[in-house]
Amino acid sequence: MIQKIKQISRKKKDSKHKTASDTAQKSGKKGDEIIIELKDVWKIYDMGEVKVNALRGLNVKVYKGEFLSIMGPSGSGKSTAMNMIGCLDVPTKGDVFLSGKNISYLTESDLATIRGEKIGFIFQKFNLINALTAKENIMLPLLFQDMPVDERKKRAEDVLQMVGLGDRMDHRPNELSGGQQQRVAIARALATDPEVILADEPTGNLDQKSGASVMDFLRQLHKDKGTTIVMVTHDKNVAGKADRVEVLIDGAIVDNKKKREVL
Ligand SMILES: Nc1ncnc2c1ncn2[C@@H]1O[C@H](COP(=O)(O)OP(=O)(O)O)[C@@H](O)[C@H]1O
Numbered sequence: 001m002i003q004k005i006k007q008i009s010r011k012k013k014d015s016k017h018k019t020a021s022d023t024a025q026k027s028g029k030k031g032d033e034i035i036i037e038l039k040d041v042w043k044i045y046d047m048g049e050v051k052v053n054a055l056r057g058l059n060v061k062v063y064k065g066e067f068l069s070i071m072g073p074s075g076s077g078k079s080t081a082m083n084m085i086g087c088l089d090v091p092t093k094g095d096v097f098l099s100g101k102n103i104s105y106l107t108e109s110d111l112a113t114i115r116g117e118k119i120g121f122i123f124q125k126f127n128l129i130n131a132l133t134a135k136e137n138i139m140l141p142l143l144f145q146d147m148p149v150d151e152r153k154k155r156a157e158d159v160l161q162m163v164g165l166g167d168r169m170d171h172r173p174n175e176l177s178g179g180q181q182q183r184v185a186i187a188r189a190l191a192t193d194p195e196v197i198l199a200d201e202p203t204g205n206l207d208q209k210s211g212a213s214v215m216d217f218l219r220q221l222h223k224d225k226g227t228t229i230v231m232v233t234h235d236k237n238v239a240g241k242a243d244r245v246e247v248l249i250d251g252a253i254v255d256n257k258k259k260r261e262v263l
């Protein structure tokens, strides 16, 4: 698997496009470059009579090459935060910087371009298309990358091999177990060779064994390839698999004292 990860990595990255592990080796310190920063981010959902303050002045820095988890109870704003980090939505107030660029005021079409180039998503419910096979599910987002069909096929096959599903490429989601479906979703996230992988409760719909295997895979990926991973979860044990944990309560990151009480 390690070999495969390296092969995929080599295909896309050229010499100017250094991986986080290259940078880490050079500087001797991992994670001194900030890849994503949320500064005093507010998200207020306007429901007419009621306004929901889902994020209340959220500050988060994501360092290049780190594996960060944001842990919080249900309703604390984790998915909303993930939408901001992943450029799926823009804040009501505050700023989001991606590689130093303020994306808070971009149009949906610009946000979509950035997402396609830089970010791979993994969701709790896998979000696979039931009518398509595993391979087709992975090939689909590559359509938007101007990739010839043969290359898309090859890329999909490579990433499916990488997640250990080489023998399930032509299966549809309902012919796969939950753990296998999540591995297809991980393969899909990896296929564009993104700078950052964002995972929203990636083990939330899995039994303990499949969840552990998905976490092992993410850890291995992070270790071998230096991919930046940001994961949100309500589960302390899952959060503990990351290198760094922040705690989110009521739409803001808590201070260290409160964090120690929670963790
Ligand atoms: N699209 C939406 N419209 C209105 N309220 C929302 C929307 N999405 C989330 N919320 C509310 O915002 C708060 C945070 O939700 P969410 O980010 O989904 O939390 P978590 O992922 O931690 O469970 C909750 O009170 C939720 O009900």
Ligand SMILES: [Mg+2]
Pocket: 078, 079, 080
């Ligand atoms: Mg959520």
